[in-house]
Amino acid sequence: QVQLVESGGGVVQPGRSLRLSCAASGFSFSRYAMHWVRQAPGKGLEGVTTISYDGSNKYYADSVKGRFIISRDNSKNTLYLQMNSLRAEDTAVYYCARDGGIFTITNWFDPWGQGTLVTVSS
Amino acid sequence: EIVMTQSPATLSVSPGERATLSCRASQSISTNLAWYQQKPGQAPRLLIYGASTRATGIPAKFSGSGSGTEFTLTISSLQSEDFAVYYCQQYNNWPPALTFGGGTKVEIK
Numbered sequence: 001q002v003q004l005v006e007s008g009g010g011v012v013q014p015g016r017s018l019r020l021s022c023a024a025s026g027f028s029f030s031r032y033a034m035h036w037v038r039q040a041p042g043k044g045l046e047g048v049t050t051i052s053y054d055g056s057n058k059y060y061a062d063s064v065k066g067r068f069i070i071s072r073d074n075s076k077n078t079l080y081l082q083m084n085s086l087r088a089e090d091t092a093v094y095y096c097a098r099d100g101g102i103f104t105i106t107n108w109f110d111p112w113g114q115g116t117l118v119t120v121s122s
Numbered sequence: 123e124i125v126m127t128q129s130p131a132t133l134s135v136s137p138g139e140r141a142t143l144s145c146r147a148s149q150s151i152s153t154n155l156a157w158y159q160q161k162p163g164q165a166p167r168l169l170i171y172g173a174s175t176r177a178t179g180i181p182a183k184f185s186g187s188g189s190g191t192e193f194t195l196t197i198s199s200l201q202s203e204d205f206a207v208y209y210c211q212q213y214n215n216w217p218p219a220l221t222f223g224g225g226t227k228v229e230i231k
């Protein structure tokens with residue numbers, strides 16, 4: 001079955017970096033765009049970044065542009081999120097999610113991983 | 123950026139009754155809207171996309187409607203497993219923003 005497993009979260013000081021990973025299984029990873037979506041504690045959801053199926057196109061929310069980098073390794077069925085210059089407001093559960101379409105970007109998310117918590121605090 | 127507003131924030135419903143959730147966009151998004159269900163401690167689950175198309179495996183008790191700026195998610199005959207937080211999400215105005223509503227919590231009355 002389709003499975004997405006995030007890892008790499010933890011506690012990090014403001015201004016430092018962290019890299020998240022999302023291991024995909026149960027589907028043809030290289031055919032799907034992928035997304036990172038975050039949820040601050042007790043808050044709503046925010047789309048963070050998107051990468052096309054082949055990695056050639058990347059899109060970022062204004063809140064993370066210039067600080068976060070999305071990438072993927074289709075040979076390893078893995079999605080990454082490099083987070084630099086972290087701020088307190090980046091504290092959230094980060095979910096990776098598969099796009100709803102094949103070889104396109106539909107921008108709905110199905111399914112989602114279980115998430116990994118990133119806490120930015122001194 | 124398009125702002126998505128969900129109402130009510132909390133909806134109290136008795137088991138077996140129907141729930142009607144609303145989502146409003148600050149500008150027209152055609153039918154580029156999805157609905158998600160999130161239970162405590164779990165990731166969201168896609169229910170509806172294209173405003174009215176049920177995702178794979180989603181029962182017919184969940185139905186979506188609307189276009190432009192006004193959207194509705196209807197859940198018929200609520201069961202215990204349906205009590206959760208529901209979010210709408212627009213994907214019309216992208217890039218850069220894929221924005222969500224603030225959520226509606228459906229609780230047991």
